[in-house]
Amino acid sequence: MAEYRIDIFYSGRRLPAEISKEAITQEYSTFLEPEIRKHLEMDSRAFSPERGQYDAGVLLRTFEGYRNLFLWLVDRDIFIEGMNFVFGCAIRMKGAILSVYRLNSEELIRKETVHEVGHILGLGHCENDCVMRFSNSLQEAIEKPGHLCSACREKLQRMHGI
Numbered sequence: 104m105a106e107y108r109i110d111i112f113y114s115g116r117r118l119p120a121e122i123s124k125e126a127i128t129q130e131y132s133t134f135l136e137p138e139i140r141k142h143l144e145m146d147s148r149a150f151s152p153e154r155g156q157y158d159a160g161v162l163l164r165t166f167e168g169y170r171n172l173f174l175w176l177v178d179r180d181i182f183i184e185g186m187n188f189v190f191g192c193a194i195r196m197k198g199a200i201l202s203v204y205r206l207n208s209e210e211l212i213r214k215e216t217v218h219e220v221g222h223i224l225g226l227g228h229c230e231n232d233c234v235m236r237f238s239n240s241l242q243e244a245i246e247k248p249g250h251l252c253s254a255c256r257e258k259l260q261r262m263h264g265i
């Protein structure tokens with residue numbers, strides 16, 4: 104029985120949301136019940152004309168006060184201050200935004216979904232051969248595995264009492 108419901112939103116195509124839903128079901132079935140909600144427009148105030156990217160922090164404010172966990176898949180490039188770009192950005196036990204802009208395969212969308220959702224559930228970055236390994240280039244994302252290591256899985260079970 105899943106513990107929490109997670110609502111998936113998307114900007115652009117719906118397909119990445121379907122891929123994410125499947126990835127969440129496969130990796131986190133004991134913790135989460137994913138549901139695709141709807142298309143969501145990206146707030147133009149989050150766009151930085153100098154960078155040609157959207158500010159992930161500003162976009163996340165769209166969900167202030169939202170009561171379920173959420174995952175928002177966007178099709179434009181995103182950044183946070185101090186980084187050239189990010190694949191995603193998560194707030195623990197709230198939700199995450201994930202950009203598919205640089206993710207050119209289904210496999211990468213799955214992997215980065217599992218990574219961001221791991222952050223939502225409270226995991227930090229991991230040094231093991233693990234999907235929670237930090238990656239800030241496409242190559243690093245390609246090279247890391249698509250699943251949690253046993254240490255991260257045990258940590259999750261401890262944190263959520265399952």
Ligand SMILES: [Zn+2]
Pocket residue numbers: 218222228237238
């Ligand atoms: Zn991360």
Ligand SMILES: [Zn+2]
Pocket residue numbers: 229230231232233234235251252253254255256
């Ligand atoms: Zn790990």
